[in-house]
Amino acid sequence: MMKNKIPTLKEIAEKLGISISTVSRALNDHQDISEVTKERVKALAADLNYIPNIFAKGFRTHKTNIIGVVVPNITHYFTTTLIRGILEEASLQGYRVIISESNNDVDKQTEMLNTMIQFGVDGVLMSLSKMTRDISSILKIMNTLPLILFDKASNKIPCTQVVINEEEATYNAIEHLINIGKRRIAIIKESEFSYNSEKRFEGYLRALKENNLPIDEKIILSVDDISMIQGKRMTNVLMSLKQKPDAIFAITDSAAIGVIKTLKKLHVKIPEEVAVVGFSNSINSTIIEPMLTTIDQPGQKIGATAVKYLIEEINHPNEIFINKTIEIRSNLIIRNSTFKV
Amino acid sequence: MMKNKIPTLKEIAEKLGISISTVSRALNDHQDISEVTKERVKALAADLNYIPNIFAKGFRTHKTNIIGVVVPNITHYFTTTLIRGILEEASLQGYRVIISESNNDVDKQTEMLNTMIQFGVDGVLMSLSKMTRDISSILKIMNTLPLILFDKASNKIPCTQVVINEEEATYNAIEHLINIGKRRIAIIKESEFSYNSEKRFEGYLRALKENNLPIDEKIILSVDDISMIQGKRMTNVLMSLKQKPDAIFAITDSAAIGVIKTLKKLHVKIPEEVAVVGFSNSINSTIIEPMLTTIDQPGQKIGATAVKYLIEEINHPNEIFINKTIEIRSNLIIRNSTFKV
DNA sequence: CTGAAAGCGCTTACAG
DNA sequence: CTGAAAGCGCTTACAG
Numbered sequence: 001m002m003k004n005k006i007p008t009l010k011e012i013a014e015k016l017g018i019s020i021s022t023v024s025r026a027l028n029d030h031q032d033i034s035e036v037t038k039e040r041v042k043a044l045a046a047d048l049n050y051i052p053n054i055f056a057k058g059f060r061t062h063k064t065n066i067i068g069v070v071v072p073n074i075t076h077y078f079t080t081t082l083i084r085g086i087l088e089e090a091s092l093q094g095y096r097v098i099i100s101e102s103n104n105d106v107d108k109q110t111e112m113l114n115t116m117i118q119f120g121v122d123g124v125l126m127s128l129s130k131m132t133r134d135i136s137s138i139l140k141i142m143n144t145l146p147l148i149l150f151d152k153a154s155n156k157i158p159c160t161q162v163v164i165n166e167e168e169a170t171y172n173a174i175e176h177l178i179n180i181g182k183r184r185i186a187i188i189k190e191s192e193f194s195y196n197s198e199k200r201f202e203g204y205l206r207a208l209k210e211n212n213l214p215i216d217e218k219i220i221l222s223v224d225d226i227s228m229i230q231g232k233r234m235t236n237v238l239m240s241l242k243q244k245p246d247a248i249f250a251i252t253d254s255a256a257i258g259v260i261k262t263l264k265k266l267h268v269k270i271p272e273e274v275a276v277v278g279f280s281n282s283i284n285s286t287i288i289e290p291m292l293t294t295i296d297q298p299g300q301k302i303g304a305t306a307v308k309y310l311i312e313e314i315n316h317p318n319e320i321f322i323n324k325t326i327e328i329r330s331n332l333i334i335r336n337s338t339f340k341v
Numbered sequence: 342m343m344k345n346k347i348p349t350l351k352e353i354a355e356k357l358g359i360s361i362s363t364v365s366r367a368l369n370d371h372q373d374i375s376e377v378t379k380e381r382v383k384a385l386a387a388d389l390n391y392i393p394n395i396f397a398k399g400f401r402t403h404k405t406n407i408i409g410v411v412v413p414n415i416t417h418y419f420t421t422t423l424i425r426g427i428l429e430e431a432s433l434q435g436y437r438v439i440i441s442e443s444n445n446d447v448d449k450q451t452e453m454l455n456t457m458i459q460f461g462v463d464g465v466l467m468s469l470s471k472m473t474r475d476i477s478s479i480l481k482i483m484n485t486l487p488l489i490l491f492d493k494a495s496n497k498i499p500c501t502q503v504v505i506n507e508e509e510a511t512y513n514a515i516e517h518l519i520n521i522g523k524r525r526i527a528i529i530k531e532s533e534f535s536y537n538s539e540k541r542f543e544g545y546l547r548a549l550k551e552n553n554l555p556i557d558e559k560i561i562l563s564v565d566d567i568s569m570i571q572g573k574r575m576t577n578v579l580m581s582l583k584q585k586p587d588a589i590f591a592i593t594d595s596a597a598i599g600v601i602k603t604l605k606k607l608h609v610k611i612p613e614e615v616a617v618v619g620f621s622n623s624i625n626s627t628i629i630e631p632m633l634t635t636i637d638q639p640g641q642k643i644g645a646t647a648v649k650y651l652i653e654e655i656n657h658p659n660e661i662f663i664n665k666t667i668e669i670r671s672n673l674i675i676r677n678s679t680f681k682v
Numbered sequence: 683c684t685g686a687a688a689g690c691g692c693t694t695a696c697a698g
Numbered sequence: 699c700t701g702a703a704a705g706c707g708c709t710t711a712c713a714g
Binding site: 008009010020021024025028052053055056057058059060061 | 690691692693694
């Protein structure tokens with residue numbers, strides 16, 4: 001297929017009988033250039049469909065206006081809302097976004113970061129893969145590029161982090177269960193190192209303690225992979241205990257949906273006998289019956305906020321940034337799995 | 342933050358006392374260079390963590406190894422599977438992916454395409470926004486860059502298209518309903534111009550005709566926005582008809598889930614009184630009870646295939662490509678909404 | 683087998 | 699207010 005040629009500054013300059021420098025400056029609205037010249041240049045540029053060669057520009061100015069994003073799993077609904085926020089805010093600020101998936105594989109994550117650098121991104125937004133223990137490669141990258149963590153973060157990495165109020169959100173959810181009269185609240189969390197899981201667990205523990213409820217290891221269950229299937233398995237475990245729980249909090253909606261499905265199969269009444277709470281406010285949480293009480297995380301806002309902080313760092317490459325942790329508020333959405341209207 | 346400097350060919354050349362040209366050639370495994378030199382150069386490059394400046398390279402060779410992707414809505418699960426396939430195949434072939442969302446807004450779609458060009462992508466993969474009637478801007482872009490359509494395609498645009506066998510898949514689904522004894526099959530489709538909706542409607546019509554079933558306009562419903570809410574509304578319409586349908590085919594899972602929810606509210610037995618079929622095999626289709634019979638679309642394969650064809654075109658910029666339509670096979674997944682085991 | 687040099691399209695310090 | 703020229707980091711035709 002024959003492709004059109006995109007005109008260059010040189011061609012515009014020649015057609016107008018002026019220098020390339022003047023054309024460049026006119027297009028960039030440089031103060032030195034007269035209005036008349038600016039207008040002539042801009043008119044011709046528009047006419048010829050001039051598009052600046054971003055590679056020549058980026059090559060020259062060491063800036064590409066591209067942001068790299070690394071996420072563990074792009075198919076999670078919540079992740080897509082984060083990405084939507086990132087795309088929107090980036091676009092507003094004149095940035096493009098390169099996305100890659102680490103598939104929760106730490107080596108792949110490192111590889112992705114390296115290609116990001118190679119592709120000249122101006123900065124990186126990352127949500128950590130599970131099991132990211134060795135942070136040396138990440139620290140190395142931080143020497144080269146601004147990096148901001150979002151959603152799946154880590155206190156060990158000295159950079160700005162944009163997260164939700166995981167601990168508090170869970171605290172509120174557990175407190176809600178206590179308010180509706182539940183006293184024996186089980187939790188299904190992740191066994192592997194996971195920032196979100198740990199924070200949520202802390203909120204769970206604090207809520208029990210502050211309400212003088214006993215902490216019972218038997219109803220604190222950890223799974224490798226926090227999925228619907230594991231939710232089902234763990235529910236069978238919990239409901240075969242001598243002292244069954246009267247509520248189950250799962251740290252993800254998918255696990256919570258597994259819980260509901262199994263409780264229904266066991267003919268356990270929800271929420272009267274056992275109440276269920278999830279985390280994420282995924283679409284699924286409104287499909288399941290009874291609909292799931294869960295925590296709504298404003299993904300778009302988190303994504304957009306992360307972009308703002310990143311561009312701030314990109315624009316001030318020589319400043320030392322104090323590494324803030326920005327907590328975005330989430331909301332408990334009460335539905336029929338805990339409280340019937 | 343102070344950032345590390347990435348070494349250049351020049352530094353390697355100086356340290357080794359050879360020319361830049363030789364270093365460049367050694368790194369690119371040029372045949373002219375001796376093995377000894379190659380090894381020395383590569384060793385030092387590895388040592389210094391040399392990363393080629395892709396912008397200098399792209400600028401020089403007019404190739405960026407970046408693919409642009411435009412999708413209507415990134416939060417749809419099926420879209421994320423398409424993207425996953427694109428990311429994987431692109432990564433295998435050494436390409437990065439810039440993603441943007443058109444939000445089903447035709448103007449935004451055009452804008453996105455233009456920024457893609459500006460950012461020097463080597464080619465574009467696009468899934469059309471609804472209501473893309475004016476294709477002039479797309480045709481214009483095809484003069485500049487290779488473009489391939491996937492999933493939401495259009496016969497009017499002369500380019501390679503990667504889609505599923507929409508018509509045949511629907512035909513099979515309707516035939517399945519006929520096989521289980523259904524005779525009055527309603528369809529809920531989109532009213533706006535939509536490639537997928539039209540193809541599915543064609544399959545529906547053909548199945549009825551070939552089985553000598555009457556086509557009744559009263560049970561052919563069109564909605565603007567094919568959502569769960571519309572599925573609910575349309576079910577109320579259908580179930581208040583004198584001659585109620587004994588099966589409902591909705592062209593998306595979300596609408597089909599709305600159908601099931603409403604049928605349950607109306608105490609209609611599924612599938613005995615009314616069977617339900619969706620399209621997509623979304624996660625939701627297994628959450629709803631009864632689980633939804635639907636059509637599984639191999640998103641990853643579609644995405645990967647689209648990338649392959651695009652890179653083929655990128656690598657042969659002066660060839661005229663015959664615009665093929667590649668149909669990827671989908672599968673009917675039979676579940677309890679049509680057939681109880 | 684290796685090197686000197688041109689050039690990709692742009693920006694910008696310097697000079698006028 | 700405008701221009702000539704250098705240079706960003708790379709590749710490659712040309713010369714040896």
